[in-house]
Amino acid sequence: MNIEYFKKAIDLCDGVNSLAKKINVKPNRVSMWIQRASIPTENIISICEATEFKVTPHELHADIYPHPHDGLPEAMRFHQTFIE
Secondary structure, three states, X not given: OOHHHHHHHHHHOOOHHHHHXXXXXXXXXXXXXXXXXXXXXXXXXXXXXXXXXXXXXXXXXXXXXXXXXXXXXHHHOOOOOOOO
């Protein structure tokens, strides 16, 4: 997991509480992921959806999503502009 992109996702969602609400988990769970530097695989896509894919699955976890377009919605796969 790339902790910097996870923190970016949190910022894009206006904080831990807001991200937690958007992905339907408790805020302490998101805080635990930060502390452990580990996001459960089943939450990666929902985190990216919460950021409107401004953070991609590849950016969050390249080991699981090795190609930059992996995990993106079909409409975005080859038209994605990656925002740094």
